[in-house]
Amino acid sequence: AQSVTQPDIHITVSEGASLELRCNYSYGATPYLFWYVQSPGQGLQLLLKYFSGDTLVQGIKGFEAEFKRSQSSFNLRKPSVHWSDAAEYFCAVGPNSGNTPLVFGKGTRLSVIA
């Protein structure tokens, strides 16, 4: 069965520091991969997605993620974190065809300190 693991429940970084959030997946076929962000009191918003092609994908708000098939990973990165990036981040995996539901990781909560 497909699954997504986000090993870090909570991460704290200083404003201006770089960020990497980890995501590992288990999927039987070539998956589609997503990162969503949930700000406090809000619904989830898509940051970026990987379907195929270049394994480094760019998203909104200055985020990027790299797909590494050999490591079954899709880590999210940002070179310089802003206080407004404090939120919960969810990695998700889905099928490349059909409408099998997305499977979400349990999320990583990001805190940003001055």
Add this chain to the structure above:
Amino acid sequence: DSGVTQTPKHLITATGQRVTLRCSPRSGDLSVYWYQQSLDQGLQFLIQYYNGEERAKGNILERFSAQQFPDLHSELNLSSLELGDSALYFCASSVGVQSYNEQFFGPGTRLTVL
């Protein structure tokens, strides 16, 4: 603002009761998804409707049911409520039936069962 609306924002009720959560998708979106978010289980897919028809079912209890109406709004009915049903319930919408289409999430309904 994702364009997806959910009502009510908060709901407090007692065990054994029945409630209805409502979702209006983005204009033009035909798919509606329902998710349950709890601290221990994370974000769990419940059910998907596409243009009025059920298309995918996840970990939805038999006490829960949903439907999508001709105007494409959707309702999630939760009955015989238990304490463990307390959670944040999200609705999301997307253009197509495939789950890999970008899903736009509403702000959620927070259900508290006392």
